[in-house]
Amino acid sequence: MKxxxxxxxxxxxxxxxxxxxxxxxQYLHTVLVGSDGNGRVKADGGEEAMGDLHDYFADSFGGxxxxxxxxxxxxxxxxxxxxAIGKVYSSCDSADxxxxxxxxxxxxxxxxxxxxxLISPQGESLPAEYVLNFVQFLPAQSVLTxxxxxxxxxxxxxxxxxxxxxxxxxxxxxxxxRPREKMDFDDVVxxxxxxxxxxxxxxxxxxxxxxxxxxxxxxREFYKKAQAEKLSLAGFGIAKxxxxxxxxxxx
Amino acid sequence: MRYDARFFSLCALLxxxxxxxxxxxxxxxxxxxxxxxxxxxLENPNNAALQTQLIDLYLQTFNPELALLxxxxxxxxxxxxxxxxxxxxxxxxxxxxxxxxxxxxxxxYLQSPNDEALMLLGILEYSRGNTGAGGRILKRLAKRLPxxxxxxxxxxxxxxxxxxxxxxxxxxxxxxxTDPVSYATYFPLPEISILSPADNFSTEASQTSVIFEVKxxxxxxxxxxxxxxxxxxxxxxxxxxTEEYLQSFSQLADISEGKNVLTIKATDxxxxxxxxxxxxxxxSFSRIAGWASPSSDSLKKEYLTLRSYIPEPDxxxxxxxxxxxxxxxxxxxxxxxxxxxxxxxxxxxxTHPYSGISAPANAKIxxxxxxxxxxxxxxxxxxxxxxxxxxxxTILYIAGRWEVSQEGWNYFDSMSQKVDFKPILEKLAxxxxxGVVMICDGVINDRVTLEEGLRAIAQTSTIPIxxxxxxxxxxxxxxxxxxxxxxxxxxxxxxxxxxxxxDIALKAGATVISKEPAGLVIAQxxxxxxxxQYQEMLVQLEKKLGTDKAQTSARQKILAFARDWRxxxxxxxxxxxxxxxxxxxxxxxEFLSRSEYETK
Numbered sequence: 001m002k003x004x005x006x007x008x009x010x011x012x013x014x015x016x017x018x019x020x021x022x023x024x025x026q027y028l029h030t031v032l033v034g035s036d037g038n039g040r041v042k043a044d045g046g047e048e049a050m051g052d053l054h055d056y057f058a059d060s061f062g063g064x065x066x067x068x069x070x071x072x073x074x075x076x077x078x079x080x081x082x083x084a085i086g087k088v089y090s091s092c093d094s095a096d097x098x099x100x101x102x103x104x105x106x107x108x109x110x111x112x113x114x115x116x117x118l119i120s121p122q123g124e125s126l127p128a129e130y131v132l133n134f135v136q137f138l139p140a141q142s143v144l145t146x147x148x149x150x151x152x153x154x155x156x157x158x159x160x161x162x163x164x165x166x167x168x169x170x171x172x173x174x175x176x177x178r179p180r181e182k183m184d185f186d187d188v189v190x191x192x193x194x195x196x197x198x199x200x201x202x203x204x205x206x207x208x209x210x211x212x213x214x215x216x217x218x219x220r221e222f223y224k225k226a227q228a229e230k231l232s233l234a235g236f237g238i239a240k241x242x243x244x245x246x247x248x249x250x251x
Numbered sequence: 252m253r254y255d256a257r258f259f260s261l262c263a264l265l266x267x268x269x270x271x272x273x274x275x276x277x278x279x280x281x282x283x284x285x286x287x288x289x290x291x292x293l294e295n296p297n298n299a300a301l302q303t304q305l306i307d308l309y310l311q312t313f314n315p316e317l318a319l320l321x322x323x324x325x326x327x328x329x330x331x332x333x334x335x336x337x338x339x340x341x342x343x344x345x346x347x348x349x350x351x352x353x354x355x356x357x358x359x360y361l362q363s364p365n366d367e368a369l370m371l372l373g374i375l376e377y378s379r380g381n382t383g384a385g386g387r388i389l390k391r392l393a394k395r396l397p398x399x400x401x402x403x404x405x406x407x408x409x410x411x412x413x414x415x416x417x418x419x420x421x422x423x424x425x426x427x428x429t430d431p432v433s434y435a436t437y438f439p440l441p442e443i444s445i446l447s448p449a450d451n452f453s454t455e456a457s458q459t460s461v462i463f464e465v466k467x468x469x470x471x472x473x474x475x476x477x478x479x480x481x482x483x484x485x486x487x488x489x490x491x492x493t494e495e496y497l498q499s500f501s502q503l504a505d506i507s508e509g510k511n512v513l514t515i516k517a518t519d520x521x522x523x524x525x526x527x528x529x530x531x532x533x534x535s536f537s538r539i540a541g542w543a544s545p546s547s548d549s550l551k552k553e554y555l556t557l558r559s560y561i562p563e564p565d566x567x568x569x570x571x572x573x574x575x576x577x578x579x580x581x582x583x584x585x586x587x588x589x590x591x592x593x594x595x596x597x598x599x600x601x602t603h604p605y606s607g608i609s610a611p612a613n614a615k616i617x618x619x620x621x622x623x624x625x626x627x628x629x630x631x632x633x634x635x636x637x638x639x640x641x642x643x644x645t646i647l648y649i650a651g652r653w654e655v656s657q658e659g660w661n662y663f664d665s666m667s668q669k670v671d672f673k674p675i676l677e678k679l680a681x682x683x684x685x686g687v688v689m690i691c692d693g694v695i696n697d698r699v700t701l702e703e704g705l706r707a708i709a710q711t712s713t714i715p716i717x718x719x720x721x722x723x724x725x726x727x728x729x730x731x732x733x734x735x736x737x738x739x740x741x742x743x744x745x746x747x748x749x750x751x752x753x754d755i756a757l758k759a760g761a762t763v764i765s766k767e768p769a770g771l772v773i774a775q776x777x778x779x780x781x782x783x784q785y786q787e788m789l790v791q792l793e794k795k796l797g798t799d800k801a802q803t804s805a806r807q808k809i810l811a812f813a814r815d816w817r818x819x820x821x822x823x824x825x826x827x828x829x830x831x832x833x834x835x836x837x838x839x840x841e842f843l844s845r846s847e848y849e850t851k
Binding site: 080082083085086089090112114115125126127129130133134136137159162 | 333336357358360361362363364369384387388391394395
């Protein structure tokens with residue numbers, strides 16, 4: 001009887017130590033929302049790349065995938081956007097990694113920036129605040145959200161002014177992707193996709209040589225890759241959480 | 252099938268309703284609108300719009316349990332679609348299930364962004380103490396929702412009046428953060444005005460009447476005076492949250508010795524409260540009957556012996572209403588018992604009917620734990636200084652540990668807290684009174700400085716001041732005790748019965764510091780009084796024996812008998828013709844023969 005109890009305690013202890021030591025990302029979820037604008041505001045390129053991005057991220061992070069949510073707003077969706085995102089929210093765990101990309105033009109409301117919305121042919125009401133709340137509400141502790149928008153219809157950054165500009169640690173981040181020089185939106189999206197694609201071979205970015213690529217290490221490397229693609233990234237730290245391990249580079 | 256299920260449930264509800272209606276006179280119906288909707292829904296059970304309306308009405312009327320029941324039905328019939336999550340979140344919030352409600356509402360928002368979900372999320376974040384997240388949500392919302400404050404207030408009323416205090420408190424905090432002006436307007440604090448007593452009022456009574464008024468723009472839930480509840484609304488429902496309150500109260504409050512802080516607290520139905528306090532100084536500081544000390548017991552015992560030979564009226568001292576006595580004797584360190592003993596002895600001596608010229612009502616005693624800096628401050632300000640008159644003679648005895656320097660005369664109270672007596676004594680000496688007697692006793696680090704200081708005070712003062720710094724032992728106690736209880740037959744003057752500081756100083760081997768040689772009378776010496784009176788009586792006795800033509804032998808016997816002062820009663824009776832000469836002779840002979848027999 002006593003022995004059984006002892007064994008149970010040891011097993012629990014080992015399990016706990018394992019959890020504490022590992023802190024690995026369990027699953028990858030991607031939410032990729034693209035809009036090419038509408039009849040009045042054209043922003044080609046926002047939707048096309050979304051289909052491939054999931055695979056590039058999955059390759060780069062190397063983990064298991066639970067959700068692939070690709071929404072191209074000019075096309076008819078199998079389920080509404082809200083329901084699709086709701087599904088991600090419901091299936092998401094705190095140890096998961098959520099990567100989302102929001103690409104498209106924004107109609108900025110100068111008086112109330114929160115009312116600014118993503119322009120799409122379906123007239124989907126997607127306020128800028130929704131992106132921020134999406135990041136904040138998700139139960140996952142590692143959330144990476146990229147926002148790409150044409151220079152003529154940029155995402156309203158004022159909404160992020162309460163948050164520090166930082167991507168140094170783990171946690172939740174919103175990263176605004178902009179071209180360093182004048183560039184078509186189409187090219188910006190392509191450059192971004194290339195930078196993500198380039199991360200597929202970045203298995204040597206274990207800077208502290210612990211045999212694991214961490215979330216923050218991945219992010220630092222991505223900044224370099226994006227710069228190589230003539231992109232400028234502005235990261236905002238939405239919430240701080242522990243730095244999770246993504247990929248094991250040495251067995 | 253669905254219809255059957257609904258019918259069955261309604262039958263069950265009907266049975267319950269009938270039971271409840273029979274049990275109590277009140278009706279089960281929540282509102283006519285709900286009754287109508289329920290009836291319509293009974294006719295059209297598949298009407299999703301009616302179902303949604305009913306759930307919404309249940310939520311509006313704060314019936315989350317009924318709303319949950321309807322949601323379960325509707326979900327089973329797949330009638331709700333996307334709005335089901337939002338409704339569930341509202342129900343969970345209404346039931347104060349904060350964490351589940353947050354999860355459900357977050358999901359509801361992500362499924363269909365709406366401001367109501369955001370507002371509830373902000374409120375719930377505040378309710379679970381996450382003010383940062385809640386504040387960010389509500390501040391963003393406030394920019395585009397001008398009526399946010401009104402909405403928050405509506406929610407507050409709903410949650411608070413239905414007993415959901417955690418969320419109600421969260422809403423109030425949220426409102427305070429997002430709209431401080433509305434917060435101050437909507438949550439005014441009750442106004443309390445204390446009409447009597449005035450602050451820092453001093454009283455000798457053990458109770459005082461507190462008259463106050465409470466005024467508020469909201470209904471009041473409870474009013475307390477100290478720990479006593481003077482008003483309580485109880486479970487009574489609030490008819491209107493804007494119902495004004497105005498009520499005056501007159502309550503008796505117990506006053507203990509020293510500083511009493513009487514606090515009145517008024518709390519409104521929303522839990523907002525304000526407090527008002529008034530300080531009342533309890534100034535009785537009378538002697539506690541249970542206090543006893545060997546010296547004091549000896550004094551009383553000796554007085555009792557005097558009383559067995561002398562009629563009480565002859566012993567009673569004449570009271571002087573202007574004489575005030577204050578005895579302070581801190582009990583610190585190893586000498587604590589000694590100081591307690593001396594303090595109590597002096598107090599009993601100065602207030603005893605046979606020796607005290609001060610009325611007990613004019614005497615205060617601080618011994619043991621009563622000797623606190625706070626009590627000393629109260630008594631010196633409110634009684635010693637403030638109640639002094641032209642006729643007042645103040646007798647002050649302070650015993651304990653002293654740390655005297657040029658800067659101050661620090662006296663340690665029973666908690667070893669320092670009290671500087673120099674300014675107090677200087678102030679007392681400056682008052683136009685009939686005189687001050689100061690007796691300093693105890694362990695004094697620098698007697699010379701203290702004596703010099705007292706001398707300076709006595710010299711500069713315009714009123715008679717007698718002061719003495721005792722040597723710290725109790726020789727003056729035993730000396731005084733002997734002096735006031737042992738009747739001597741030596742020749743004395745009528746003035747000898749007066750007891751002054753010189754009498755104490757003489758026994759203690761200390762010098763009285765005084766500008767004038769005449770000492771202020773602080774007590775009566777009963778032994779000397781009786782001794783002097785008896786001496787006078789003996790002279791009259793000799794005269795009367797002559798007048799009554801007593802024979803020489805009888806005269807000698809009577810005089811021998813009357814030599815002892817304890818024959819006071821017999822001599823008095825003979826002088827007053829209450830005892831005949833023959834009886835007096837018999838009494839004397841009887842006494843002398845018994846004495847002779849006892850001697851043999």
